[in-house]
Amino acid sequence: MARKSIIAGNWKMNLLPSEGETLVAELKERIRIKENLEVVICPQMALVPLALDWIYDSSIQLGAQNCATERAGAFTGETSPELLKVLGCRYCLVGHSERRSLFGEVDTTVGLKAQALLSMGITPVVCFGETLDQREAGTHLTTIDTQVNAVFKLVEQTGWTRLVFAYEPVWAIGTGKTATPAQANEIHRFVRGRIKELAGDIVANATSILYGGSANATNAADLLGEPEIDGLLVGGASLKAADFAQIIASF
Ligand code: PGA
Numbered sequence: 001m002a003r004k005s006i007i008a009g010n011w012k013m014n015l016l017p018s019e020g021e022t023l024v025a026e027l028k029e030r031i032r033i034k035e036n037l038e039v040v041i042c043p044q045m046a047l048v049p050l051a052l053d054w055i056y057d058s059s060i061q062l063g064a065q066n067c068a069t070e071r072a073g074a075f076t077g078e079t080s081p082e083l084l085k086v087l088g089c090r091y092c093l094v095g096h097s098e099r100r101s102l103f104g105e106v107d108t109t110v111g112l113k114a115q116a117l118l119s120m121g122i123t124p125v126v127c128f129g130e131t132l133d134q135r136e137a138g139t140h141l142t143t144i145d146t147q148v149n150a151v152f153k154l155v156e157q158t159g160w161t162r163l164v165f166a167y168e169p170v171w172a173i174g175t176g177k178t179a180t181p182a183q184a185n186e187i188h189r190f191v192r193g194r195i196k197e198l199a200g201d202i203v204a205n206a207t208s209i210l211y212g213g214s215a216n217a218t219n220a221a222d223l224l225g226e227p228e229i230d231g232l233l234v235g236g237a238s239l240k241a242a243d244f245a246q247i248i249a250s251f
Helices: 017-030 045-054 081-086 097-103 107-119 132-137 140-154 157-162 181-199 201-206 220-224 241-249
Strands: 005-010 037-042 060-064 091-094 123-128 164-167 208-212 231-234
Touching: 005 091, 005 208, 005 241, 017 045, 017 060, 017 241, 037 091, 045 060, 081 107, 091 107, 107 123, 107 140, 107 157, 123 140, 132 140, 140 164, 140 181, 157 201, 164 181, 181 201, 181 208, 181 220, 220 231, 231 241
Parallel strands: 005 037, 005 231, 037 060, 060 091, 091 123, 123 164, 164 208, 208 231
Antiparallel strands: none
């Protein structure tokens, strides 16, 4: 099974409706999406229903940034994966490092969210990655292994080939410090190897692994040139139409 290539923009908690609308309009003018590439925008939740209109008549896909582990019920402030489905989301980020560090999200929650999304036919983009301390202490592979392992433990086997992962070293997010293409490729190869052990060859070869962390118009082509990097998860640079379009053109 050929792996899906994905370039996703994580808008985080940025952009008001008028700004989002202008950004998408500019993107639609600038980009030509090649075959085999999925371009996804992930606006903050309240913009999602508006964004569905903005992307109309384009091949840009819609994603969310977070969801609940449950389908419905007394979970004040949460967003149901079922609602995301109805609102047109094809993708949803889970376990972003900001969710983990600022909102106490743990590996188990990440795995349950991934399962909840898969049960609604939404592709989870499971983020993982080490902190600077962990890298300097040489424990980064153990951290990554634990994060990836938890997902396979909690996601039913029928969903394994539909998982997407994103390697986002915490020290590279929003810092302007990118992992070098070789550094990222090495981690992606390690993770694919672990997926092979956990889930077998077919799943490992089908799983897209994106890189995220200060990806931009200048470094995108080199990162995408690595054999194990199947796409990019872009934060800051996805907020500027010219930059995001340039990244998409690098594919
Ligand atoms: P950045 O963010 O591209 O601004 O580093 C990436 C992310 O957090 O997904």
